[in-house]
Amino acid sequence: MTRVVGYIFLLLIFFCGALSAQNDRREDAFMIKDLFDEALSDGKAYDWLRVLTKEVGPRLAGSPGAAAAVTHMKQIIDTLGFDTVYLQPCVAPRWERGDPAVGRVVNNNQIGTQDLNVIALGNSIGTGPMGITAEIVEVHSLDTLEQLGSAELEGKIVFFNRPMDPRQLNTFSAYGGAVDQRVFGANEAGKYGAVATLVRSMASGLNDVPHTGTMIYAEDARKIPGLAVSTNDADMLSRLLQQGSVRVHLRSNCRNLPPIETYNIIAEKTGSTYPDEIILVGGHLDSWDIGEGAHDDGTGCVQSMQVLPLLQALDYRPQRTLRCVLFMNEENGLAGGKAYWAASNEAGEFHLLAIESDRGGFTPQGFTAEAEDEVFADYLRKLDSWLPLVEPYGLTFSSGGSGADISGLKSQGGLLLGLKPDSQRYFDYHHTAADRLEAVNPRELMLGAAAMTTLVYLTDKYGLR
């Protein structure tokens, strides 16, 4: 009899547990709906983005624009309800573009002299005041350089012209498949006596806009200048080469100055119950020195800033410590990220979750996730259990890289997420003068902020195990 009562008791516990889980699920669904409602009707991220793009503008690390960005955004963040907001110093390289680069087809038989839409690559040296004039040699991969060798490349401008593969549904995959030409092209071509490199812009389509971006010299490299050319002009050069040799004149006066101290902005709201478990949301505050750095990565910054205000608007008080971090120098050095990881590791911190938004402010489609092998399966199971809550908003989870600025936190054993928006338009704007506020849709931006806040809310409430 006692045994039967015992069974009934157990059944009751089980039943109440199931009921309570069901109630939690319902409460979560309402909370998430409220988060999205609040974001879409009263979100402020677009207003903050207007400040960052129109009042500050371009803000390459080490530049006056970057300093202004730190000041302006800290002023805003100071009003958002964090317990503390502070600047974390880091030392960034200082590269200056100088005058707009010049590119010109010189005395070609078919078109005579004609201007090209070119732009210097970040970290590149300049051409010198007289510029460089030489024949161009078209190649489609770094490997080709070795085959051609100094015999074919000595004194030439190497023209890297392998396009981003249009068949990749995810444009970031296409970018990953082509960007080695931009990053390592000049370093490699220098080995064979080339005098400069001209790389087809990392763009999804055909147009006249050149895309800048970082390039890297090895320490012992024979440094030659690297420039990018618009996709339309790259196609034109390729057509001209089918008729005969093509000489091009390139001129740029970019230069490297001594490194300079700059800052990450860190805002923190201490958790009520588990203050030692940190949940981080962030983007990078620096941008390239052209355009307005709207999608790269103004949107990631203001989405991260929006998270705490959204939770507070719904009277949700985080149990865990919430940090909003705007990282400096993602574009050409990652000094901010590295400084943050070092300080965090030294303090023995544990980031339970870090979310970066650095793929543009487009309609969110979910998150990519990464973590150390021994905990990843657990985390994925937890994320999967939340799928029914986030799928109505078009969100799913997949494994993949999270974000450059948070990647170094992986060894702490937490979960790293990267917001994954629709990627189709990103490489129309990426690293160009066209990356402006007008290219950002306020609703798409706010949906991303709400998506991030949803994951913060669920992780804060339930943990990840």
Place this chain on the structure above:
Amino acid sequence: MTRVVGYIFLLLIFFCGALSAQNDRREDAFMIKDLFDEALSDGKAYDWLRVLTKEVGPRLAGSPGAAAAVTHMKQIIDTLGFDTVYLQPCVAPRWERGDPAVGRVVNNNQIGTQDLNVIALGNSIGTGPMGITAEIVEVHSLDTLEQLGSAELEGKIVFFNRPMDPRQLNTFSAYGGAVDQRVFGANEAGKYGAVATLVRSMASGLNDVPHTGTMIYAEDARKIPGLAVSTNDADMLSRLLQQGSVRVHLRSNCRNLPPIETYNIIAEKTGSTYPDEIILVGGHLDSWDIGEGAHDDGTGCVQSMQVLPLLQALDYRPQRTLRCVLFMNEENGLAGGKAYWAASNEAGEFHLLAIESDRGGFTPQGFTAEAEDEVFADYLRKLDSWLPLVEPYGLTFSSGGSGADISGLKSQGGLLLGLKPDSQRYFDYHHTAADRLEAVNPRELMLGAAAMTTLVYLTDKYGLR
């Protein structure tokens, strides 16, 4: 013994059937991948859209622009591999906007005289050459008119100011919840002696761009002019009204001319095996008379035109008859759709499937489906069986309206689908001067064309039962 052999025989049949189904599935997955690859690398829809938006431009039914659209697009369609291309006559109303409308706050104590961003609504009468000057009365629903009655509305301009609900994830739902003010506002307000109506633009956000669109008078209506005002100016008027009365001057000289003959374009490829089962893809060729009608509905037209070329590039010969139809006069009368349904019904045709694209050329998220009750469950089961093939492309199926131009085909007993793209940006452009080619991303456009072609392919190969 014979029985055992029989069983083995049956098992073998079953086994081979399962193998064959598996092979089909694999073949389909490759075919769909090829369709998307082909669309993204060699699709021509964007080039055709350039002709329709830049060479033809705006093309309200009955206008010279609409006639030019018929001529230009038929010339292109003639080259796409159809067996026959012909024009189907229909009679469209002819409304002319006349000069750009004028709207002005008149002698308000706070701001003095100030211009408003207004636009006349389609089908509206004009104000007469002297315009109309009157106090405005703000209301948020048609129901309020009866409560206010003639006592409050006689001689006034009714200002409809209920916004599209920003919390709706799907902006079409928000549009549906607000557009009654635009369509029926003037008709209703006229009953109470109002002299004109000014309606808040059907826009997702705050800006200075007024949105036109159709309005309807009942046959016996006391007709008064209807205009739309930008969302920024609507907010300003509302703020001014909180301080006191506001007088507004409105002037427009739109007019209705006698109806005129115009055309649908119909292109047909006869099916090899089931010529009597028709699969239709279509959009509407007409647009409003401002902007370029890029997303509404140039993209739907060129996506529909892309379907047969994509199939042919992969050497797929349709078993069923494929029709591409560009409908006339969707915006202000649906004369093209009605003419098409009447002719089709009279000929005893059966449309097994009809797909319309008329929600913009953005990243596709799937299809909305409708059909007669007695067949709908069967069709949904078939669509569900294809989910594993289309989900990798971000596509799902849901029940819902298909498209105005094909809605009248439902009674034939086939399946109607509406392409469902991401809706966040649509009401930034819809019925405005901003709906231009530049607002269309070529990749997003092509993904929609590939999605439509995928459904055509599967339906053509397997039928729907």
